Amino acid sequence: MASPNPPADTAFTAAVSAWYLDQRRDLPWRADDATPWGVLVSEFMLQQTQVDRVLPKWHEWMRAWPTPTDLAQAGAGEAIRAWGRLGYPRRAAWLHAAAQQICAEHDGQVPNRLSDLLALKGIGDYTARAVLVFAFHQRHPVVDTNVRRVIARAIGGHAEPGSPKPAADHAQTEAILPNDPESARIASYALMELGALICTARSAKCDVCPVQHMCAWVAAGSPAHSGPKPRRQARFEGSDRQARGRIMSRLRASEQSVAQEALLQDAPDRQQAERALASLVADGLAVRTRDGEYQLP
Numbered sequence: 001m002a003s004p005n006p007p008a009d010t011a012f013t014a015a016v017s018a019w020y021l022d023q024r025r026d027l028p029w030r031a032d033d034a035t036p037w038g039v040l041v042s043e044f045m046l047q048q049t050q051v052d053r054v055l056p057k058w059h060e061w062m063r064a065w066p067t068p069t070d071l072a073q074a075g076a077g078e079a080i081r082a083w084g085r086l087g088y089p090r091r092a093a094w095l096h097a098a099a100q101q102i103c104a105e106h107d108g109q110v111p112n113r114l115s116d117l118l119a120l121k122g123i124g125d126y127t128a129r130a131v132l133v134f135a136f137h138q139r140h141p142v143v144d145t146n147v148r149r150v151i152a153r154a155i156g157g158h159a160e161p162g163s164p165k166p167a168a169d170h171a172q173t174e175a176i177l178p179n180d181p182e183s184a185r186i187a188s189y190a191l192m193e194l195g196a197l198i199c200t201a202r203s204a205k206c207d208v209c210p211v212q213h214m215c216a217w218v219a220a221g222s223p224a225h226s227g228p229k230p231r232r233q234a235r236f237e238g239s240d241r242q243a244r245g246r247i248m249s250r251l252r253a254s255e256q257s258v259a260q261e262a263l264l265q266d267a268p269d270r271q272q273a274e275r276a277l278a279s280l281v282a283d284g285l286a287v288r289t290r291d292g293e294y295q296l297p
């Protein structure tokens, strides 16, 4: 991506990091005593869910299952029930499966190698690198949507980032990280925090931004986005996700298996509800009993 007015990379990162150290939110998975498991659980929860909704659920999970071994010994259904209304409950099933893998293959310790983390259920490139950086203080680029947006604006001079290009995104982020792993870890937190609180998708709060004076987008006169419109999240109302959520909520509320009719009653779209139930079974979030009823696994 061409840079109309590239900031001096270290000065830029240093300014964002200084702001972060002064303004950061007090989040338990960022604390010095956070365990690799605590960081991993937080990354699963934060994949699709906002921090304020994750916080109470993270505490609840860490009280119930403070180590991978504790979660591995629980049933998958227990994990899915405890996920509650956090959304995208496949994450709970994956986290449970990952805990079992960690116990079977890594002696109950979250691994600290990229290839080992990528082999765990539900862990993609972003989550693996985030765990290496935030839990093990290794130096890697951690690129989420917030980081991509900050770099696109502050360094690229564009209102919006283009479509993800993992290799280029990693290279561009790595280029502005300090060499020292601990400073790079703070810089990664800082870039994410700036994108979450100041340089947001909804608006860029440039007036209160700590790097406004070195921002390429501001220097270029804050040009409007000229590319394709960023994809908006699909409507929840009336969606398959909503239909799945309705069924999951009934399964979570019952300690017993539930008849199909009871699960699908009141469904505004019967066909959609049946499709949603079949997809939950296919995803391993619900199982059909011998009696033809349904329950959590």
Ligand code: SF4
Residues within 6 Å of the ligand: 150, 153, 154, 198, 199, 200, 204, 205, 206, 207, 209, 210, 211, 212, 213, 215, 216, 217, 218
């Ligand atoms: S000055 Fe504005 S556009 Fe630039 S990084 Fe800060 S908030 Fe984002």
